[in-house]
Amino acid sequence: MLQCRGLRFSQNYLALYGGAPVRLLNAQTAWRFSRLYASATKDTTSDQQQKLIYEIRTYQKENMTIPWYILAAQYRMTINSIKQILAQDDARIRAQKELSMRVTQRAEQLYDKDRGRCDWETVANEFGKPLKQCLALYDTSFSTIVARSRPKITDWPVEDIEMIRSFIVKHLDSITSDNLRLASVYMNVRHDDCISINSLFNRPKVTAELHEAIKQCRDNAKDNGIKWTESETTRIREILKEHYKPGSIRLAIKVATAEFADKPKIKVMTKVSSTRNELYLKPSKHNEAKMRRLVETHGEDWVRIGVEMRITANQAQNLWRKCAQLHITTPAWTEDEVEILRKCIKNGIGSSKASRLVGTKLIANCANMMQRLRKSEQTGRLNLHRSQWSSADKTRLMVLVSASDSRTIDWAHISKELGREINACRLMYPILNRENNNRLLRYTDATNAEARRQYEQRSEIDWAQASQAVGLSERECLEICQFDVGKTRWIYDPDTFSWDTANKMTGFIKANYPSPTPVNYRAVSNYMWVDINDCIHMAMLLRGEIEWTDKISARIAELRSQGMKFKDISRQLSPNLHENKVSAFYRNKINQKLYSPISDENKQLIRRLLDKHAETMPFKKLAPFIVGRLTSGSKNTYMSRIASYAASHPVYKARLEKAGKTNVVNQLSADTTSVQRLAEELDLPSVLLRYFHRKAKKHIYQNKWTHNETEQLISYVQSNTPPYNWNLFSTQLGSKSGLQSYNKCTYLKEQGKL
Structure with missing residues (x-):
């Protein structure tokens, strides 16, 4: 053994670092070996430890054997030291999970139903930790608290808006998605809704001065228009002839932008694109003569013609079609051509295909004539000069719109029924809807007071009595009442689920909001006296739908590992969820991993x-x-x-x-x-x-169904018995495929219209 400055070295260590057996060393050489040995055996830094732990966790995640000897040689540590570091990290993770569980349980105990959120300041004081750390420790997967849904700005009370604004200013250093997740936990609001409300905070308030400044900037931009001289346009043409490739204009734009650096880049790009269209894609006399010569030589070999014309095959075909139309168009419209356009309008065919069917008119000519035909067709039964709406017309408009699907309102059918233009009906509906909402808002305070009075007297509310006291219908009282003290929770549990309660809710929805009328879940919540978010969630489950979250995915994987069938798993998640949806979601997750x-x-x-x-x-x-x-x-x-x-x-x-x-x-x-x-x-x-x-x-085939096409489909279904020959019906209709007809029939049955 050799000792130097408090360190003992065996001959084996010295041989390892010297490369040969060492018997005798002087003090200077021993000191050098002591420095080398100390640097090789000292403790690793925290960054090295984190890297080591991450590598071990990767092996554990992939269910692979941990190569202890390779890690020991790589990090210059003993195997026992590595296992000790890993044990310390395991202990840290367990302590973190225990603390997270305690914080989550305490937050549930301090949940305030009236405010709809937890008292996080008290939680932070009890645990002696910063508020942000407590929010980060909160685990939603172990909590029964349901985050509130507030997709619109009108859903946010003024008090909550000020509270989330002050929280963001006081506690968040930067506005990131992870930081806003803490704000969503603090307010007990969905993460997406929290992001939306925060985006509104950053919008500038449009004042009269700002509006005037924007207007001045726009006026200045109009005055400072970029003008191109003849020599500059000629240079653009030369750049295109030298650098333009079929299907790619990037190189030409890059060269032109560098050469015309004094002009805005967007203006140069626009000029290059328009010049390219004029040179190669416009049916000019030069291009027409060249195209005719190439077509006579090569036939309809558009790939070869495109190479000759320096354009793509599709562009060559479109250019030949434009050149051909220049000589077949005629100025006057014949009765046969007009009749073709009438059939196109009836079958929902657009102006592009109508131009090909007519054969002697351009697309723009067909579009103009079709618009004239539609107006002249309506003039016989529509009074275009009517501007005053009677109360009967307004009521009828609201009834017709409510009877339609809110996503696909057939304004043409409503226009025919009311005898007014489509734009007039389309513009009047939001005005009437806003007036109705404003009228109901005036009764909100009276309805809330009546509901509070009845609840304090007998812990329940008679909505028929409330409607008589306020002067509104029972449904309108249910829709505007905001008093929600004492509402119960309704969380799905397969062991305690009652179909009587579910049928009560679905019966109320079908009676008051038949499809396709959108459901007002505030009214449903007041009728059932259940939390509104629970009503929305339970209605989704009863429709056989579910929100596929990571928590649901983990639960499916856990139940599947226990040997449970997909049919039983679906009952654990929802009363009406089909087992095929669960199996498809599970296999999709497996495929993503593979x-x-x-x-x-x-x-x-x-x-x-x-x-x-x-x-x-x-x-x-x-x-x-x-x-x-x-x-x-x-x-x-x-x-x-x-x-x-x-x-x-x-x-x-x-x-x-x-x-x-x-x-x-x-x-x-x-x-x-x-x-x-x-x-x-x-x-x-x-x-x-x-x-x-x-x-x-x-x-x-167009995706959108006209009212006439839908009526023909309904007539076909009612006059025939299953199974239906959809290919025969599509042939008779002429504007929809057999699959589109089948899907439309299925949709109408689901909506209760068949």
Whole structure:
């Protein structure tokens, strides 16, 4: 043994650091070895410890064996020291969880039903910790307190607005999503609603001075318009001819922006784009002559024509269509052409397709004539000069709107029923709705006072008596009453759930808010005398819906690990939730865990192999061939990525153009062949055909149903018996597919209209 400055070294250590057996050393050499040994054996810093713990946790998360010896050599520590650090971290985590549980339980005990939130200041004082730390320790997964929903600014009382504003100013150093999550816990409000209300705090208040300054800036911007000289325009054309590539204008914009640095970038981009359109995409005499020559030479080989014209294949096809329309248009409208437009209006066909059906008019001409036809059609039964609304018309308008789905109000049908223009009905409805709300607000205080008086006398409220005392209907009293003292909680428990209570709520909703009328859950809450958030949540569960949160996901995984079936799990979560939704959500989570991203090297290799073998090897053999060349990852992930790359590859796009897009669409629409079989015949990826077929169907069939189409569907269903032949009905209708007709029928049945 050798001793130097309080450290003892064995010959083995000295041999380790010296590289050879050491028998005798002088004092200076021993001091050097002592410094080296001390630096190698000293305790790790906190950053190193955190890195070490993170690496061990990663091994534990993946259920892998921890390589203790590798970690000991990497961090220059003994295995016992590493295990001691890990034990200390485990103890810290357990203490943190215990403290979090205690804070959560204490917060529930201090929950104030009247205020709708916890007394967090008292919690912080009892635990002797800062308020932010207590809020961060609060665990919503172990709490029964339901966060309040306040999506609109009108849902926030003035007191709560001032409280959250003061909390943000006093306790939050920066406005981040995590910090606002603390504010949402403090106010017991949903996180998204807290973010929305905070965004309103940052909006500037528009004063008369600010409005005048904005107006002045806009006027100055109009006066300082950018003007381009002839020489500058000529230079833009030269840049485009030198740097423009078909389908990509970025390089030309980059060169022009650098050369015209004295002009705003957006103005240069606009000038380059408009000049490009004028040179290559406008049906000028030069472009028309060149297009005619190329079409006579190459036929409808739009890919080759696009290369000659320095545009894409789609742009070449559109340019040829525009050039052809210049010579077929006629100035006057014949009766046959007008009749075609009338049929287009009746079937809901737009001006673009109407122009192709007419064949002798531009899209703009057809749009103008269709608008004139609609107005002349309405003039016979509509008084366009009526501006005064009678009380009967206002009431009828509100009734017609309430009978429609709020998301898809058929204003054309309402216009016909009332004998007024569509815009007049559309503008009058929000005015009447606002007047009705303002009228009800004047009775709010009286309704609250009457409800409080009855509740203090007999702990329940007779709404019929309250409506007589206030002078409103029973439903209106339920909708505007804000008195909610003593309301009970309603949390779903499969053991204690009662269908009698659930049927009472659903019966009230169906009687007062039949579909598609939106439900006023304040009225439901007052009728059931249950917390409004619990009513909203329970109504969602009774509809067979559920909010898929991380807490629900963890519970499903826990019950599944216990061997429980999806049918039983669905009953644990909701009374009406179908087991298929639970199984689909569970398998989707499993697939997300199994998904492995593709590395950049493999992406480049896929593209290289596609470029090399796309023309020579059939795609059915090419995809497995490429997968075999890749080293790691999921086979399904690679196959889908290869198919998506191939769908945008120019070789396969050219094959689709050569096969004829119209012919392909007709074959798929007629159901004479499947997508997979046709893809093998044409040597194309099936993804490309599916995408093209969906895109073509969107142009053929409009998603929106007109009132006339809906009436024909209802008449067909009522005059026939199941099973219905939807393909036959779609052929008779001519403007919707069989699948669209089936989906519309299902929707009407759900809404109670069939």
